[in-house]
Amino acid sequence: xxxxxxxxxxxxxxxxxxxxxxxxxxxxxxxxxxxxxxxxxxxxxxxxxxxxxxxxxxxxxxxxxxxxxxxxxxxxxxxxxxxxxxxxxxxxxxxxxxxxxxxxxxxxxxxxxxxxxxxxxxxxxxxxxxxxxxxxxxxxxxxxxxxxxxxxxxxxxxxxxxxxxxxxxxxxxxxxxxxxxxxxxxxxxxxxxxxxxxxxxxxxxxxxxxxxxxxxxxxxxxxxxxxxxxxxxxxxxxxxxxxxxxxxxxxxxxxxxxxxxxxxxxxxxxxxxxxxxxxxxxxxxxxxxxxxxxxxxxxxxxxxxxxxxxxxxxxxxxxxxxxxxxxxxxxxxxxxxxx
Amino acid sequence: xxxxxxxxxxxxxxxxxxxxxxxxxxxxxxxxxxxxxxxxxxxxxxxxxxxxxxxxxxxxxxxxxxxxxxxxxxxxxxxxxxxxxxxxxxxxxxxxxxxxxxxxxxxxxxxxxxxxxxxxxxxxxxxxxxxxxxxxxxxxxxxxxxxxxxxxxxxxxxxxxxxxxxxxxxxxxxxxxxxxxxxxxxxxxxxxxxxxxxxxxxxxxxxxxxxxxxxxxxxxxxxxxxxxxxxxxxxxxxxxxxxxxxxxxxxxxxxxxxxxxxxxxxxxxxxxxxxxxxxxxxxxxxxxxxxxxxxxxxxxxxxxxxxxxxxxxxxxxxxxxxxxxxxxxxxxxxxxxxx
DNA sequence: CTGAAAGCGCTAACAA
DNA sequence: TTGTTAGCGCTTTCAG
Numbered sequence: 001x002x003x004x005x006x007x008x009x010x011x012x013x014x015x016x017x018x019x020x021x022x023x024x025x026x027x028x029x030x031x032x033x034x035x036x037x038x039x040x041x042x043x044x045x046x047x048x049x050x051x052x053x054x055x056x057x058x059x060x061x062x063x064x065x066x067x068x069x070x071x072x073x074x075x076x077x078x079x080x081x082x083x084x085x086x087x088x089x090x091x092x093x094x095x096x097x098x099x100x101x102x103x104x105x106x107x108x109x110x111x112x113x114x115x116x117x118x119x120x121x122x123x124x125x126x127x128x129x130x131x132x133x134x135x136x137x138x139x140x141x142x143x144x145x146x147x148x149x150x151x152x153x154x155x156x157x158x159x160x161x162x163x164x165x166x167x168x169x170x171x172x173x174x175x176x177x178x179x180x181x182x183x184x185x186x187x188x189x190x191x192x193x194x195x196x197x198x199x200x201x202x203x204x205x206x207x208x209x210x211x212x213x214x215x216x217x218x219x220x221x222x223x224x225x226x227x228x229x230x231x232x233x234x235x236x237x238x239x240x241x242x243x244x245x246x247x248x249x250x251x252x253x254x255x256x257x258x259x260x261x262x263x264x265x266x267x268x269x270x271x272x273x274x275x276x277x278x279x280x281x282x283x284x285x286x287x288x289x290x291x292x293x294x295x296x297x298x299x300x301x302x303x304x305x306x307x308x309x310x311x312x313x314x315x316x317x318x319x320x321x322x323x324x325x326x327x328x329x330x331x332x333x334x335x336x337x338x339x
Numbered sequence: 340x341x342x343x344x345x346x347x348x349x350x351x352x353x354x355x356x357x358x359x360x361x362x363x364x365x366x367x368x369x370x371x372x373x374x375x376x377x378x379x380x381x382x383x384x385x386x387x388x389x390x391x392x393x394x395x396x397x398x399x400x401x402x403x404x405x406x407x408x409x410x411x412x413x414x415x416x417x418x419x420x421x422x423x424x425x426x427x428x429x430x431x432x433x434x435x436x437x438x439x440x441x442x443x444x445x446x447x448x449x450x451x452x453x454x455x456x457x458x459x460x461x462x463x464x465x466x467x468x469x470x471x472x473x474x475x476x477x478x479x480x481x482x483x484x485x486x487x488x489x490x491x492x493x494x495x496x497x498x499x500x501x502x503x504x505x506x507x508x509x510x511x512x513x514x515x516x517x518x519x520x521x522x523x524x525x526x527x528x529x530x531x532x533x534x535x536x537x538x539x540x541x542x543x544x545x546x547x548x549x550x551x552x553x554x555x556x557x558x559x560x561x562x563x564x565x566x567x568x569x570x571x572x573x574x575x576x577x578x579x580x581x582x583x584x585x586x587x588x589x590x591x592x593x594x595x596x597x598x599x600x601x602x603x604x605x606x607x608x609x610x611x612x613x614x615x616x617x618x619x620x621x622x623x624x625x626x627x628x629x630x631x632x633x634x635x636x637x638x639x640x641x642x643x644x645x646x647x648x649x650x651x652x653x654x655x656x657x658x659x660x661x662x663x664x665x666x667x668x669x670x671x672x673x674x675x676x677x678x
Numbered sequence: 679c680t681g682a683a684a685g686c687g688c689t690a691a692c693a694a
Numbered sequence: 695t696t697g698t699t700a701g702c703g704c705t706t707t708c709a710g
Contacts, residue, residue, distance in 0.1 A: 008485065010687055011687060011688060021696070021697050022687090022688080022689095023688095023689075023690085023696080024695090024696065024697080026689055026690095027689095027696090029688090029689095032689085032690090034695065035695070035696085036695060036696085039695085039696085051483075053456065053459060053460045054460055054687080054688075055400070055460065055462065055687055055688070056396075056460045056461045057396045057397075057399040057400045057462040057688090058396075058686070058687035058689085059687080059689075060688090061394070061396045061397055061400055061686090061689090061701095061702045061703065061704085062688040062689040063688080063689055063690085064689095064702075066396075068461065075425075076421065076424060076425050076428065077418075077421035077424070077425045079416075082415065082416035082421045083416050085415060085416070086414075086415050086442075089415065089440055089442055090442070093454065096457050098439055098441065098457050098458050098461060099439070099440050100407070100437055100438070100439050101424075101439075101440055102432075102437065103425075103428055115432065118406065118432070118436070118437050120392060121392045121395045122395045122396075122407065122437060123394065123395060123396040144390075224618070225618055225621075226621070226622070228622075229622065250618070250619065253619060254622055257622045257624065260624060279563070280564055282564075283565070283567075283568065283596045284596075285596065285624065349702095349704085350704060350705095351703075351704095359680080361681090361704080361705095362680075362681065362682085362704095362705075362706080363679090363680065363681075364704095365704065365705055365706090366679090366680090366705095368704090369705075371705085371706090372679080374679070374680085375679060375680090393703080394704070397704035398704055399686090399704090400685095400688085400702090400703080401703075401704045401705040401706075402686085402705055402706085403686075
């Protein structure tokens with residue numbers, strides 16, 4: 001008998017073919033109740049013969065439960081973002097969840113709502129927000145209260161489940177390391193901050209204060225490595241700079257390049273350190289001293305937190321990890337003729 | 340009157356509040372039919388007072404249409420992958436679609452089906468497959484026939500809608516450029532290929548054949564820059580190598596670094612070129628000669644193709660773009676003492 | 679232009 | 695253990 005139309009099989013088709021009722025098929029699908037071995041076998045056979053795939057939409061509607069989570073982020077392709085998302089996806093996939101990506105480009109209310117509404121009207125079990133930047137911060141505050149939420153970031157926030165990387169402590173440690181090398185102070189190149197001040201800047205400032213070193217206004221970079229290069233040119237012209245802490249490795253590479261453009265050598269003339277341990281940081285010449293950040297791990301921890309919330313288990317609502325200092329070749333004692 | 344429970348408002352609530360029937364609310368939601376201005380106003384007021392968001396699940400179930408597409412990929416965070424996904428997401432968001440990410444780590448049938456079934460049971464309008472690697476290729480062949488599909492890649496395939504970047508032509512051009520500089524032949528470092536041979540390798544071979552140059556077996560790198568560095572060490576030991584074409588910029592940076600480790604200079608001793616125009620390629624010393632690949636653009640074009648299929652419009656089913664050669668500083672005429 | 683009625687494919691009580 | 699009966703929240707006929 002030919003002519004089966006290619007309409008996807010439904011649970012009703014399966015039930016008919018297996019000679020059982022629809023709920024029985026549902027039972028073998030969900031495992032919610034016991035089914036006799038022979039009926040189960042019949043149902044399973046029917047399922048595979050018909051290539052039946054249950055409709056998630058119908059399922060969600062009837063059960064009010066979903067196996068999808070949304071990740072809301074200001075970007076998706078820069079190193080830290082991409083790795084974090086990768087971690088979330090991995091952890092989600094391991095337990096049968098799918099992840100939906102929502103990019104929020106602006107912190108503007110209307111634009112935000114427009115971007116989010118498409119996602120929020122989807123049947124999602126929960127939301128993970130990458131609170132890395134202003135759009136992320138804004139998005140966090142517009143997630144409906146009835147939806148489980150986890151924020152991922154470098155800075156702690158009250159009353160919200162959160163997985164963080166303790167950037168503040170790590171930045172403090174890195175800055176102290178530079179000071180320990182003998183530098184009078186450490187200059188700072190910021191990446192775009194999520195609020196007034198990010199953890200890296202706070203840690204840097206704290207280390208300088210503790211050491212009684214002068215706190216010089218940071219340079220502001222964009223996410224583009226070439227903005228670091230331009231700052232490198234500025235720094236080269238300022239003989240008082242002997243050590244520079246950059247908000248991330250890509251900017252650090254730009255700064256090194258900018259310094260080199262002007263004939264300065266790293267670390268002989270100026271020490272430069274980065275943050276994140278980007279895959280290319282160790283390939284760079286000189287290999288970058290930096291801080292290793294386990295973004296994927298944070299993503300995984302974030303998903304675990306969310307899964308807890310979704311399942312109504314209690315447990316920790318906060319997960320923090322301390323990034324690790326990676327001493328390589330881009331920092332050394334200050335040159336006598338500079339600083 | 341307090342005590343509204345926080346149960347999300349449904350279309351029925353809105354209808355009641357606006358004093359109209361449910362279908363009328365539906366009409367203003369979908370715009371499928373004309374509604375008198377006053378009723379429309381009433382409905383809109385009720386919607387915003389109740390903070391009503393239509394349930395996508397119910398909508399999909401009733402209308403059999405979805406505003407979600409799935410992206411299936413072997414990875415998500417390496418440069419080309421991340422940028423491609425970014426392009427798809429951008430184009431999708433612009434027209435109110437949401438994207439779901441599915442990572443397929445292996446080409447193994449069972450593992451693939453497991454990874455894909457979670458996504459395929461979701462109500463999706465179509466699928467975009469990143470056919471960049473073996474898992475991607477395998478995934479493409481397991482997408483149900485009734486689902487609109489677009490493949491994204493560097494190599495053309497029959498009978499399937501596809502957006503590509505013409506890597507073969509670009510690689511040929513790049514190799515010819517090196518040959519034109521006076522190199523007797525060009526060595527090649529491959530990145531993990533999606534099948535037997537990727538477009539970059541094919542283009543390289545073609546250029547060598549046309550020029551009558553010797554075709555030497557390529558080195559095989561992984562996606563990790565450090566694998567390039569190890570290959571750089573090998574190349575340094577082989578004085579016959581004067582020009583190297585690397586499968587991507589990250590590997591090229593590794594190779595340059597490996598060459599430098601052994602005291603060789605680029606491009607004075609050996610010319611090295613990459614592929615992709617990674618954001619750090621121009622920061623590198625020397626700035627990398629490479630090929631600019633518009634991955635995000637390919638992602639966008641892919642989505643547009645998919646949207647066509649979903650909407651049942653006819654039109655082009657293939658979209659190709661030619662990457663652009665970017666001459667910078669990492670390639671020069673061969674050194675007399677090598678090659 | 680509008681409402682009544684039916685049904686999308688599934689799960690959740692409830693009996694049997 | 696199994697089937698029957700009701701919906702989940704929406705869109706889609708079909709009348710009017």
